[in-house]
Amino acid sequence: MPQFSFEPVVMPPEALKLRQEVRAFLADEIQKGSFTPAVGSMVEGDEAFSQKIGAKGWLGMTWPKQYGGGERSSLERYVVVEELLAAGAPSLCHWIAERQSGPQILRHGSERAKTTILPEIAAGRCYFAIGMSEPDTGSDLASVKSRAVKTDGGWRITGRKVWTSFAHRAHYVIALVRTSGTPDQRHYGLSQFIVDMKTPGITVRPIYNLYGGHDFNEVTFDDVLVPDDMIVGGEGRGWEMVVGELAFERSGPDRFMSSYPLLAEAVDEMGPDPERMQAAELGRAVAHLATLRRMSASIAGMLNDGKSPVTEAALVKDLGTTLEQEIPEIVRRILPVEPRGVGSDNGYVDLQQLAQMQCVSYSIRGGTREILRGMIARGLGLR
Numbered sequence: 001m002p003q004f005s006f007e008p009v010v011m012p013p014e015a016l017k018l019r020q021e022v023r024a025f026l027a028d029e030i031q032k033g034s035f036t037p038a039v040g041s042m043v044e045g046d047e048a049f050s051q052k053i054g055a056k057g058w059l060g061m062t063w064p065k066q067y068g069g070g071e072r073s074s075l076e077r078y079v080v081v082e083e084l085l086a087a088g089a090p091s092l093c094h095w096i097a098e099r100q101s102g103p104q105i106l107r108h109g110s111e112r113a114k115t116t117i118l119p120e121i122a123a124g125r126c127y128f129a130i131g132m133s134e135p136d137t138g139s140d141l142a143s144v145k146s147r148a149v150k151t152d153g154g155w156r157i158t159g160r161k162v163w164t165s166f167a168h169r170a171h172y173v174i175a176l177v178r179t180s181g182t183p184d185q186r187h188y189g190l191s192q193f194i195v196d197m198k199t200p201g202i203t204v205r206p207i208y209n210l211y212g213g214h215d216f217n218e219v220t221f222d223d224v225l226v227p228d229d230m231i232v233g234g235e236g237r238g239w240e241m242v243v244g245e246l247a248f249e250r251s252g253p254d255r256f257m258s259s260y261p262l263l264a265e266a267v268d269e270m271g272p273d274p275e276r277m278q279a280a281e282l283g284r285a286v287a288h289l290a291t292l293r294r295m296s297a298s299i300a301g302m303l304n305d306g307k308s309p310v311t312e313a314a315l316v317k318d319l320g321t322t323l324e325q326e327i328p329e330i331v332r333r334i335l336p337v338e339p340r341g342v343g344s345d346n347g348y349v350d351l352q353q354l355a356q357m358q359c360v361s362y363s364i365r366g367g368t369r370e371i372l373r374g375m376i377a378r379g380l381g382l383r
Helices: 013-032 047-055 074-087 092-108 111-122 238-251 260-270 276-304 310-334 347-363 369-379
Strands: 128-131 147-151 154-161 172-178 190-196 202-207 216-227
Touching: 013 074, 047 092, 074 260, 074 276, 092 111, 092 128, 092 172, 092 238, 128 216, 147 172, 154 172, 154 190, 172 238, 190 216, 190 238, 260 276, 260 310, 276 310, 310 369
Parallel strands: 128 172
Antiparallel strands: 147 154, 154 216, 172 190, 202 216
């Protein structure tokens, strides 16, 4: 019977040394006023900050040097990501490109895509969006209707994508579309394309959040021409590409640490002598956090070994986003705060308000809870 496994991982000495370097750098940036810590890796983006990270060699760390990478381990990259999240650093600009688009291009992209795009991602100058979800399909990616039709020298894409995070600032989008077959054929006939957002025929419309934030977008492709060498993995392999890509998206510390800056600020707010109920609530949250951290680090070790831990990644994402959504509620119970909007002179209050407004989306992005649990059940042979 299939099963999942989370083997313990010991961080190598170079990863521990790197953690101290990254932590010192971020503390210095905060001290200089370069950024104000915020909750959520997908909320705040600063182009100058991403380029600073790139100049440090902390983007594309595991990639070959010929493509701008550092040829370092997945565990070293893991500690960089973890420290960025813990500090609430403005990482949105480079996040999607470095986390999943770059690795996908490295594994399955053309040589032109690798040589022209990957070094720019590693330098913090190239940003990506992911074109998966579509209107009226929910989280059922296999029912996409957008199509690509073969033409001389490339493909012409027509269709719509929604909830496309960061598309309004991205340089490229990786779009999942049909190159053959029909939606009722499910996984058959799907392909992925790297689409330059400057290509004629692309329209981006904002989808505003309830709190007025502009994270999501609707992207329309109207007969958009994409060159032949911008297909990812070959025609008809789109579903295989998506499954592999989501292992990168779902398993990292950004799936359980988005609310961490709020938790750390709450500890400071309570001081060294919390009440019994406060200590109990915090202890429970920290215990869950420590467990998820071990599971996520284990997946980083698997990725470092070239494995594809799809079921394990889905489990971490499901449990992790549950914790991310619980933290604002836990903090609200132990440190009641009346809603007063963001922009106060109290860092804890601002973080609490942001987390409360954002956390609803945590269990949607990257796959809804119901879809993930279905994947876990299939991975374990239960359905």
